[in-house]
Amino acid sequence: MYNKQVVFIVACAGLLFFGITLITLGSVMLDLRLKFGLDGVAAGTLFSIMPVGILTGSLFFGPIGDRCGYKLLLVMACLGLCAGFQGIAHAGSPALLKACIFLFGLSGGVMNGATNAVVADITVRGKGASLSLLGVSFGIGALGMPQVLGAMKHHFQWFEIVSAVGWLTLAMALLFAVIRFPPAKQQQGFPLAQGGHLFTDVTLVMIGLFLFFQSSFEAIINNWTTTYLTAGGHMEEQAALYALSLYVAGYTVMRLLAGSVFRMVSPAGMLIVSLLLMPAGVVLLQVSNAFVLSAAGLILLGAGLAGGFPIMLGFVGERYAAYSGTAFSFVLVIALTGNMLVNYLMGLIVQQYGVRYLTTVAFAEWIFMVLLCSSIVRRLK
Structure with a gap:
């Protein structure tokens, strides 16, 4: 026990x-x-x-x-x-x-x-x-x-x-x-071979793709926000770093609320809240050169991004309880691939066209996340 x-x-x-x-x-x-x-x-x-x-x-x-x-x-x-x-x-x-x-x-x-x-x-x-x-x-x-x-x-x-x-x-x-x-769930055989059918499950693939965009969205905000905020001398680097720390704070506080105060809210309801907060945060980043509005935008972005991984991994854990570790590996590898690829792509965009396109890439990722989320929730029902 x-x-x-x-x-x-x-x-x-x-x-x-x-x-x-x-x-x-x-x-x-x-x-x-x-x-x-x-x-x-x-x-x-x-x-x-x-x-x-x-x-x-x-x-x-x-x-x-x-x-x-x-x-x-x-x-x-x-x-x-x-x-x-x-x-x-x-x-x-x-x-x-x-x-x-x-x-x-x-x-x-x-x-x-x-x-x-x-x-x-x-x-x-x-x-x-x-x-x-x-x-x-x-x-x-x-x-x-x-x-x-x-x-x-x-x-x-x-x-x-x-x-x-x-x-x-x-x-x-x-x-x-x-x-x-907890004891091992598969006492015999190798889970990757026994659970091979998981990887032909369209729902699991879609969850992985959602996390592909979730992880890469987090990566570009973490890696390019200070450059974006300081471009053109609109903000000092110290202020930009402080604003980025508020993004992490928003992310952390929202996860705390989701695990306590909002624990009884359905996962679908929390996803809707998350996907509404994200574009609001991006818009504030896009239209403001002032610290207060930029910081508010980053707090909203952090709060919006906080729910993606816990909720989607919760879906995976419920749907594939017998092979949860193997299924987690599958979706996390897809997510980390997105993190690396889109972050590299963002670097190319910054080099060729400038960091001002950060919010454009963020909006594009958000659209894909909305479409995938809608399909995933329908399929799980």
């Missing part, structure tokens, strides 16, 4: 470390460039390694989790994160740094997928709401790491801080090792 509340709490702690993982490389990139003498192209290469690692981890965690359970996966993910943190802090060569960043991303991808899958498995009703509450910890991690670095740099070297966070993941591995988790 296992304690659902304990499993949920440790899953939240694991996803908090995934939030820290995603933000750490960007937070210390200036220090890494100074340490290794990296130019812009070399720094960009480091950034490109991370999502490849996350994609790889997302690909294999599901079948292994369905076959062997999630305890071993989560322990190994923590050990990998610890090694990744230590490598980023202490690597003596660019080649070793690249290997550590890949391991960092790989372990983060496993942590993200496994914590979401195990929460979906232990939740009988309201999977989307529980996954939203789980997602709050991700936002806390993503918001907290830059603050910790900023506050502690007056007292410690950057690599000492990163290394210390890494040792915390080792402690997390020990915690995962002693806690009981």
Whole structure:
């Protein structure tokens, strides 16, 4: 037997470390460039390694989790994160740094997928709401790491801080090792082979495509908003970064509300709210050069984007309970592919036509999300 509340709490702690993982490389990139003498192209290469690692981890965690359970996966993910943190802090060569960043991303991808899958498995009703509450910890991690670095740099070297966070993941591995988790769902055979029919399911493919656009929408907002806001001298970089942090705050607060106050609202109702908030946020970004309206637009965007992953993964967990890990792997790989492809496409658009087309790309993605969401909800009914 296992304690659902304990499993949920440790899953939240694991996803908090995934939030820290995603933000750490960007937070210390200036220090890494100074340490290794990296130019812009070399720094960009480091950034490109991370999502490849996350994609790889997302690909294999599901079948292994369905076959062997999630305890071993989560322990190994923590050990990998610890090694990744230590490598980023202490690597003596660019080649070793690249290997550590890949391991960092790989372990983060496993942590993200496994914590979401195990929460979906232990939740009988309201999977989307529980996954939203789980997602709050991700936002806390993503918001907290830059603050910790900023506050502690007056007292410690950057690599000492990163290394210390890494040792915390080792402690997390020990915690995962002693806690009981749900047993493996597929005691015999290999889930990827037995669950092959899942991948011909049109509904599952459509959920994956929705998350393709959801993930890429989040990526372009995270990566290009500060450039957009500071273009033409309309806003100082410090103000733009603060506005972006409000986007993450809106994202986190909305997930908290979805998992608590709005827990009884239907998933379809929450999706409607989300899809209405998103264009409102984009319009405010498009029409305003002032900080207040731009910040309001980013808060609305964060709140609008908060529901996509928890709700869609909740649908997946309910529909494919026997192979939830494998199904999660399938849709998360599609989502991360969208993140990488559309972000690269956005880079080409910025290079050729300018960053002003950020809102145009965002509107195009929103239209695809609305069409897919409508079809998915109809098919699930």
